[in-house]
Amino acid sequence: MDFIFEWFRTLYSETGVNLPFIYDEYDRKRMAEGLLTTIWLSLICLFFSVIIGVIGAWLQGSSLKWTRRIVNGYIQLFRNTPPLVQLYFFYFAIGTLLPRVENDWGGTSPMLGSFAWAAISLSFFAGAFNVEIFRSGIEAVPKSTVEAAEALGFSRLQIYRDITLPLAFRVVIPAMNNNLVNLVKTTTLAYAIAVPEMLYEANQIWSDNVNVTEMMIFLLLAYFVLVGVLVAGMNKWERAMKIPGFG
């Protein structure tokens, strides 16, 4: 490894291409932590946004008018306002309303930190899109299939969990794919409330080393790879979910 680090150090001294997050131990650690934070934040938001989508789509099929209205209101509000402002609203406006808790050092700190607020805010943002996506999938399940389950005595919840949702999932994978890719890209907004994710750490490094160009190109490539991995994973999943015997 030392050989590689040395090579990048030489690269810097010879050509001026400065990649300290490879050869410098401190910067390497910062960058790795940033990458992990981005991945972790993405996974949490992926998980909760899908949960929100599933529950929201279920509530949208409710027979109560006000339940449907509230879900629709949520969707419209989160789709038609900037995610950054949503994040600020959650972090500053709601975050300061919550009681403060005692921290390890005897002082007080906010109940939820910036990472938690970023996770909550982005999950709700992506969730609003997932509700619509799942709803279209549910509508693609033929009524006759649901009736067959009804005739077998399945309850509404069992039908949703065992029949409708698994079938709907299969048809909405491409649309969900797009939304989840967007979500991963949107995690960069967490930078604005100082969550130490990849963009934030890259910014720290270029402030210290004055190597904006290198860091920028690295960032673009890194997100390109992250998104690529997600897409490849989703495609693999889509193939695994394919029902034998049907297109």
Next chain:
Amino acid sequence: MTWSATSDPMVSIKNVYKSFGSLDVLNGVTLDVMKGDVICIIGPSGSGKSTLIRCINALNDIQSGSILVEGLEVNDPNLDKLELRKKVGMVFQQYNLFPHKTALQNIMMAPVRVLKQNKKTSEAAALELLKKVRLEGKENAYPGELSGGQQQRVAIARSLAMQPDVILFDEVTAALDPETVGEVLQTIKELAEDGMTCILVTHEMAFAREVADHIYFTDRGIIVEHGPPETFFKDAKDPRTREFLSQIL
């Protein structure tokens, strides 16, 4: 409940009215089915025969009248649908298997999920049922990998797995290729011979004549005529019945 299997009808339909919006589908239908009976409902399309049997297991609700299944009133807002559907099985024209489950899973699912049966017991029972409908070896096939006739037989097995007291067959051969109709009818015939109570909506007149204990002819939402097959097919009284039979035979 004072219902008794020996003396009371298993399914008792009295004066049932049903309309979809302004369209009247059932205009006062009355019929009784005794335990072990096989009855066939025939009639022109749009005469309400499918709606009638869908009402029996509450897939459609009715406006007025009464449907008693083993003493259980279907036209009751507080009806326990689960209780009803344990008693009544149904097989559909389009099979309606769950496409993402194998044949075996399709059959096992309801006993495990709805009746909370032990998985091992259900699996053994499901394999037994597959054998009964002559589909041994197909347990791991998905519906998409089976022919229409095979899918329909899985659907019959799926319905049997709930151990219903009566099975409704809604034009179960109408969507099938002609060459696979026979295998499905054979399966139903065997069921009938085993003493299963069956209510069939069908266009297969020869089959109806062979297996039915009683035939009902419906037109425009009423039962025009009914009787045992030999008299029904030989000397139908009503001109509408005669016209229908002359067109179809």
Next chain:
Amino acid sequence: MSYKTDLPVMLPVKPRALEPFKSLKKRHILLIAFLTIVGPSLVFAQTGEFEKSPLAILLDWTPLLLSGFLFNLVISFGAMALGTLVGGLLGLGQVSLFAPTRASSWLVTQFFRNAPWLVLLFFAMFLLPFELNIFGFKLPLPDWFKAILGLSLPVMANVSEIVRGAVRSLPSGQWEAAESLAYTRRQTLWLIILPQCVKRMLPPWMNLYSILTMATVLASIVGVSEVMTLTGRALAAEGGRTDLLAPFYGLVLVLFFIYCYPIARFTVWLEHKFSVIN
């Protein structure tokens, strides 16, 4: 062994139109605005520890914030125009018959489409010089102009995809019919294909505009004086009172909602109208 069956496994998936509140009227929007802005203000007003009510302070600042919002709109118009122009060309490149053009256009499109908007904005902010030197003329590049350039990059990539998708979605019979009438490829594209595509491209293009408009607040992170930056400054000028946070951020949310929601509704209406015609 597999048989073809007529089992309707799944119905075709229709992208679900946002079920809009058909009855959402101005008074409803006003109510929502009231609840998000005034509601929290009232809660705090009762504590009485501040001399001036949050609502009064918000009203004082509203003209400035509105002018900031107008600046957001200016940025959105600029980035949309630029992105559409370059993206349109890139999209045509993606359907070019010349393989290297096609491949390189595809690569550029994919690269900028998969990059986070904020990173692209940083990219433009830090890597563009503060002034351009053209033939001895010094052309200053202010921050807001760099923001337009930065935001136009993802717009460009998305427009490119919209163009490619629309051209691909036309039945090949259109190309063949035009070819049999001895149109050149260029004529076919401009006279036959693109006019038909416009209808298909309009809804996703408007959707993109809506996304772009909401992305203009990102410019606040890189220091452009748009509505978010001004909100931050206003809050600082009032001494960081916590009771002001909800009304101020609420106002920004409402401003964007009032602007973007009708666009979304109009897009759904257009989609519906075109799907009926086709």
